[in-house]
Amino acid sequence: MRCQLPTAKLGRVSGTRHRFGPATSPFCGYIPTEQYLLLPNCRWTVTNTQITHIQIDNYGPWTVTPEPRREVDLQTLQSRLYADLAQLVGNRDGYIFFSRFDNMIAVTNGLDEAAHALIQESVGNRYPVTMSLSVATGTTPVSALGTATEQLQEAGSAQDKGRREVLRGQTIDEEFRKPTDVQLAHFDVDDATEKYTDQLNEFDTFIQIEQGYAALMKYMREAHNSLSFFVGGDNVIAVCPDLDEADYHDAISHVREEVDVELKVGVGRGRTAATAGMDAKHALETCRATGEAVTIETETSE
Numbered sequence: 001m002r003c004q005l006p007t008a009k010l011g012r013v014s015g016t017r018h019r020f021g022p023a024t025s026p027f028c029g030y031i032p033t034e035q036y037l038l039l040p041n042c043r044w045t046v047t048n049t050q051i052t053h054i055q056i057d058n059y060g061p062w063t064v065t066p067e068p069r070r071e072v073d074l075q076t077l078q079s080r081l082y083a084d085l086a087q088l089v090g091n092r093d094g095y096i097f098f099s100r101f102d103n104m105i106a107v108t109n110g111l112d113e114a115a116h117a118l119i120q121e122s123v124g125n126r127y128p129v130t131m132s133l134s135v136a137t138g139t140t141p142v143s144a145l146g147t148a149t150e151q152l153q154e155a156g157s158a159q160d161k162g163r164r165e166v167l168r169g170q171t172i173d174e175e176f177r178k179p180t181d182v183q184l185a186h187f188d189v190d191d192a193t194e195k196y197t198d199q200l201n202e203f204d205t206f207i208q209i210e211q212g213y214a215a216l217m218k219y220m221r222e223a224h225n226s227l228s229f230f231v232g233g234d235n236v237i238a239v240c241p242d243l244d245e246a247d248y249h250d251a252i253s254h255v256r257e258e259v260d261v262e263l264k265v266g267v268g269r270g271r272t273a274a275t276a277g278m279d280a281k282h283a284l285e286t287c288r289a290t291g292e293a294v295t296i297e298t299e300t301s302e
């Protein structure tokens, strides 16, 4: 049985009862805090990732109204919006990934409704487009994102003129946040400079790196309920549930077998994406120093 950790509806404070068990399970229910803490089967290392799905409102029609807009201008808008959001989310210890630029995915543990509303308002005031935000939590990042996306889809289509600046979902109550809520894995291609960058033309290097990324992102999604994002160079950051060393070795082996790209990975845990991400980077440095393919920081730096 896995714990389902308590969350707060946006704008409301939850009580002290704790829900446990999957909603479909006969063991599901609500119990007081003291009993919840004593549940024998609860894995206290379980993650509780808070994910925000960000979607530019009615962007498709806007890009061709009144006629197709210059591509360079769209590229500028998208990259500036991402850069702004990286600061707005990052300064509050979250991480945001550009994914498709018109839709972005953020790890927002520590950002409450007010923080989301402020970010939304700031963008609405400064850009010719608005964006909708949907927040959800889950013991896996995939389930959290699934809920967040469903909430947004229920509010209307991405190309619905009337659906603007939606803000909905759930955040984690401060009192229930833990130093193990977020698990991030920072993957890196082994010796990318020597094998590819200094040997091949830039496009062929790009193909090698992207093939590694494509194989990894798909496998981590399907086998390990994780969301993996290319972040530049030869780096991929995966937002993971409570995976262990064997799971990471499994993913690395899969990528090696499928596309012959060799990876290493550093893993960190934290109350926020910022802490987990920094610990993951230190763990990756340990991989470089020891030659190990997988290093998991066992203590969070919090």
Ligand SMILES: Nc1nc2c(ncn2[C@@H]2O[C@H](COP(=O)(O)OP(=O)(O)OP(=O)(O)O)[C@@H](O)[C@H]2O)c(=O)[nH]1
Binding pocket: 188, 189, 190, 191, 192, 193, 194, 231, 232, 233, 234, 235, 281, 288
């Ligand atoms: N986004 C991001 N990019 C990075 C980071 N570290 C390195 N890079 C990028 O990755 C490229 C390759 O750097 P490395 O991964 O250090 O080089 P390498 O040749 O693969 O060497 P090893 O990683 O030690 O095997 C750099 O040019 C950067 O563009 C990081 O922490 N974040």
